[in-house]
Amino acid sequence: MNSYQVSLPLLISFFYVFYQIVIATATPPANNSSGYSVLQKHVAYFDRNHDGIIYPKETFEGFRALGFGVAASTRAAALIHAATSQKTRPVYFSLIFLIYLLIIHDFRFVASKFEEIFSKHAKQHANALTNDELKEMLKANREPRDFQGWVQAELDWKVLYDIAKDKNGLLHKDTAYGVYDGSLFERLEKEHSKIKNIN
Numbered sequence: 001m002n003s004y005q006v007s008l009p010l011l012i013s014f015f016y017v018f019y020q021i022v023i024a025t026a027t028p029p030a031n032n033s034s035g036y037s038v039l040q041k042h043v044a045y046f047d048r049n050h051d052g053i054i055y056p057k058e059t060f061e062g063f064r065a066l067g068f069g070v071a072a073s074t075r076a077a078a079l080i081h082a083a084t085s086q087k088t089r090p091v092y093f094s095l096i097f098l099i100y101l102l103i104i105h106d107f108r109f110v111a112s113k114f115e116e117i118f119s120k121h122a123k124q125h126a127n128a129l130t131n132d133e134l135k136e137m138l139k140a141n142r143e144p145r146d147f148q149g150w151v152q153a154e155l156d157w158k159v160l161y162d163i164a165k166d167k168n169g170l171l172h173k174d175t176a177y178g179v180y181d182g183s184l185f186e187r188l189e190k191e192h193s194k195i196k197n198i199n
């Protein structure tokens with residue numbers, strides 16, 4: 001055995017541990033009072049151990065805490081990590097399937113676009129969407145040829161509608177806003193029973 005074979009994995013391990021420490025101790029940029037941007041808060045709910053990295057297991061646990069069943073939580077964790085991980089990995093050699101809160105900072109929540117969703121598409125009720133109006137909104141906002149974007153947005157908004165609609169089937173603007181800053185998740189976790197047994 002030559003020494004090169006022994007030392008390369010060792011070197012990689014050291015490098016990786018060093019890198020994890022850098023990521024874990026990096027301070028999130030101060031965008032608002034608590035230091036996280038709006039979309040970071042959306043994702044931070046799922047960072048159960050507050051180390052700045054979302055592991056698939058944590059997403060699974062977050063969904064379970066919201067009341068989703070084991071099958072739905074597994075599916076959601078697999079899908080979300082497969083779709084989001086690549087966009088949030090800070091450097092090429094980061095582990096796949098992890099989501100890094102630090103990078104989510106670069107994802108913009110555009111308040112005017114959010115307002116527009118309701119001002120344009122909430123026709124029957126002020127500041128609240130029916131299921132049909134939601135579908136219209138998603139159709140109207142499709143970017144040509146961005147198929148992954150379509151699927152992603154439809155999934156996100158459908159799940160949001162399912163967990164956040166009121167008893168008349170309306171998705172209210174202020175409730176929907178809560179998904180972006182994570183406050184909706186915290187409220188639902190407390191209520192817990194609302195979406196129990198979705199599988």
Ligand code: HEM
Pocket residue numbers: 039042043046054059080084099104107108152153156157159160163179
């Ligand atoms: C019940 C759970 C969840 C719901 C209802 C939800 C809902 C949403 C909605 C409605 C959007 C805006 C989509 C759009 O208008 O294009 C969004 C964006 C986003 N979500 Fe979630 N989400 C959930 C869980 C998660 C989890 C677990 C993660 C990651 C760990 C995540 C990461 C993101 C990211 C990074 C964006 C921004 C995407 C972009 O701008 O490309 N979400 N989510």
Ligand SMILES: [Ca+2]
Pocket residue numbers: 046047048049050051052053054055058
């Ligand atoms: Ca974590």
